[in-house]
Amino acid sequence: MMFFDPDIIVPWVNERTSGGLYVPGTCSAIGRIKGGKIVGGIYYEDFNSKNITCHIASEDGERWLNRTFLWMIFDYPFRQLKATRMTAPVAHNNERCINFVEKLGFTREAILHDAHPDGDLYIYTLFEKDCRWHKDLKNEIYEQRPRHSRDTIAEC
Secondary structure, three states, X not given: OEEOOHHHHHHHHHHHHXXXXXXXXXXXXEEEEEOOEEEEEEEEEOXXXXXXXXXXXXXXXXXXXXXXXXXXXXXXXXXXXXXXXXXXXXXXXXHHHHHHXXXXXXXXXXXXXXXXXXXXXXXXXXXXXXXXXXHHHHHHHHHHOHHHOOOOOOOO
């Protein structure tokens, strides 16, 4: 099941990412719930009509990412907000997250030296034109699979 409450998802993600200060009302979030607990989540902040920053985390050992959730991660910023790029800050020593964002198609754009509590902060970006997920999965989610219609997309 998907969950959209930033007051719950943002602190959960921040606990796992050395995230910053959460100001209620400033973020949007999507979480994946399995067995009554959060197993993955993403939140978005600092949208400026072109770029949006995202922070993503998952519970170790949980299989949390399905095709619907993957599509939703990119549908919100690129289709709904019409952003042209996403930015994902990642701590230099978080190899698991680095591998994850690179598999999603993000590329490293910059290194902010000593900008994270653990040292350097890598800045990853993904441009809408390069994102295969929201385009490739749209037909499957909305058209080819009736069980994933607009009315039931929040359920997995």
